[in-house]
Amino acid sequence: MDSIRVGLVADPAAPTAVAQRLTDLGPVDGSATWDITVVSEPFTTGSEDVDAAIGRLQKRAHQRDWDLVVGLTELPLHDHEGRHLLVEIDSDQRTAVLSLPALGGFRMHARARRAVRSLVDGMADPNTNDARRVSLPRLRGRWRLLLGMVLANRPWLLVPGLKSALVAALATGAVATINSTVWQLAGSMSWWRLVIATIASVALVVAWLVIDGELWDRPDDESPRARERSRLYNASTLVTLMAGVLICYVALYAVNLAWAYFVLDPDAVRGSVHLEREHGDLFVLVWFVASAATLGGGLGSSLESDEAIHAAAYSKREQERRDRLARDRAPD
Template structure:
């Protein structure tokens, strides 16, 4: 029996990585069912388009070129249904045996397993394999919160600070100097816990705001339509959540680094004698807390040395980075 020719067209970076992990995918149920011969093409088929119909049209061109029986597109682009405004998990064209799968709509958690299940369901349905009950139905829509989680995780917030080398150097330098500064010791000792908490929140908010402004990361709607405004709200929310998570991770890392540095180089008794106050090792934890806030602000100043392209590359997935760069170029 001739195998079904399946094409997986994936946007570069994460979608392509996921597609390659699906190369061994087979039909549900196994047995004597038609096998799948899967071919993977890495190409930005969703580039310069914000609607699912354009993406499907580009997949149709690929299908004709490669003579596939079924073609599935994998993208990190979120799509909305034009009729009711709900967010799409997948859009299919059963007549032409094509589908587009929005990976962020899977929710991000357990992406590999979810993508595997979704692609198998799509191929089974498009190839006509659900007639005997072996295929599993795939929901067409997803909710906004699951999509948002998927978009944030696709942006890899844990890689934000390592991607901004100037900011990282500035933060570490600020922390190292502040740790051995007597004035900083006095300030840290004079602050109550709630003031330290306020300093933490303020430093994180300052960095997030600075990155948004300096990197021109705020998305503006193309027009005044409700659809355009909702799309901008979604992108801006994912930006703020991504940056906030990334900066919080940076803050915690700076706290650990500064605490280790303080424990290594400082003797609280010596510093206490110099300042004329009684100090113990417990005060080093308070000092590291205060210094982490100061170092975070120092990192924000260091990010000013980064280019807008570098900030976008650190803050976004490959697909979103290209989209933001294109929009920025169109507005200049």
């Protein structure tokens, strides 16, 4: 029995990594085996209708002589009514587009594996020749999509891009930890003021990253679809940056706490602030120092890598995708 030639066209980076782990897929019913080929390239943009992506995939399938093709995109997909889509299928042309963020982010490889196997099984069936869209629930699906977009941004990879800011914050924290005025300020602050200081420092650094990196997305037009796309892009960027800055904040706190335990003499601290400086007070001191150092280090230094920061924003990757598609369509 001849094998079925299957093409997986995946957006660069994370979708390609997902696709490359699917090359061993095969039917569960013992029918014709699948010969899977992975191609890494952008094939859609968020400003276009999903039908444009279907058309590009069909063209690629004809060029490669594939029997069917599945596109794996990192973008959210929408139908003409503005509903978020998990997948769009044209079984007659044996073409499908799967939105990976719509899978929810967690256990991405396992969920993508099940989804792609189901799509290929369905399109390989000669009795199936319909075109359909699988949409997400309106409210719950939007939160699921946003979570998938944030995890697709991989906020933990922001840390290398914030390296210079983190180093500056560590230096600021090291100096502030041994400053008696800082001891007195920390000892006088209530817990709710410390919470506000933490929130304010993180929020201001995130705002600085958005402004300095020009990460805020604006809709291409005034259509509801364009505005919804921009809202999703901006929400995912803000949450991603906030998660990345919080990771740096926790790392800064841990390092400063170890530094404080190593250098501070309890008797000296006690004599300076006229308080019984116990371990709990030391945690409070480092909490205050971490907030001040995050603010000073984050706003006082340049970004280590624009590329790392831009990777956190769908709007920037969207522009790169459009540029590459324009180059591919341009004549030699």
